[in-house]
Amino acid sequence: MAASTAQRKGAPKSGGVAKRSGGPKAGTKSKKKASDTDATSCVVSSLEEWVPDGFHSYQGPGERAVHGVYASLAAANRAARDVFFKKNPLGLDAEELKERRDIFEDERRGGMLHISVHPADSPRWEVRVERVAGS
Numbered sequence: 752m753a754a755s756t757a758q759r760k761g762a763p764k765s766g767g768v769a770k771r772s773g774g775p776k777a778g779t780k781s782k783k784k785a786s787d788t789d790a791t792s793c794v795v796s797s798l799e800e801w802v803p804d805g806f807h808s809y810q811g812p813g814e815r816a817v818h819g820v821y822a823s824l825a826a827a828n829r830a831a832r833d834v835f836f837k838k839n840p841l842g843l844d845a846e847e848l849k850e851r852r853d854i855f856e857d858e859r860r861g862g863m864l865h866i867s868v869h870p871a872d873s874p875r876w877e878v879r880v881e882r883v884a885g886s
Contacts, residue, residue, distance in 0.1 A: 792883040793827035793863065794820050799840050801874045813874070820883060827880045828864040835866045835878040 800813025818834050821827035836845040848854075848868070856866045867877035 791824075792820050792822060793824055793880050794883055795827050795831045795834060795878065795880055797834055797838070797876070797878045799874050799876050802869065818878075824862055824880070828858070828862070831864045831866065831878045831880050835876070839876055841868075841870065841873055841876055 795818045796815045797818060798813050798815045801807055801809060803809040818838075819830055821830060836848050839848055841848070843851075851868060851870070853870065854866065854868045856864070858864050861882075863880040863882070865877070865879040867875060869875040
């Protein structure tokens with residue numbers, strides 16, 4: 752069986768807190784935004800799918816469409832908003848969609864945008880940014 756948690760590499764030996772190495776000191780803020788220093792590639796993808804609701808016939812999960820790969824997180828987030836509002840399959844123009852109150856927008860996962868809406872009697876429309884594997 753694997754070694755106990757206290758014996759694993761990098762874990763403190765006597766119940767203390769493991770020390771951080773590198774990066775800014777704890778409690779200080781970096782002057783650059785994460786998107787300014789991000790050296791990884793990000794992919795923008797969308798998904799349109801009917802969610803099983805017990806009324807509509809369910810055709811299984813939708814297929815994710817890739818809209819592009821971007822060199823920075825900031826560029827990918829801008830592109831994701833553009834795809835969400837301007838290329839939506841809901842039959843709404845960008846201004847109509849922006850006025851909706853049921854849009855879910857989240858950037859908590861490392862600053863990567865996830866934006867979705869699920870209008871009544873319509874498919875769920877989602878656009879998200881994800882880091883490219885191996886970046």
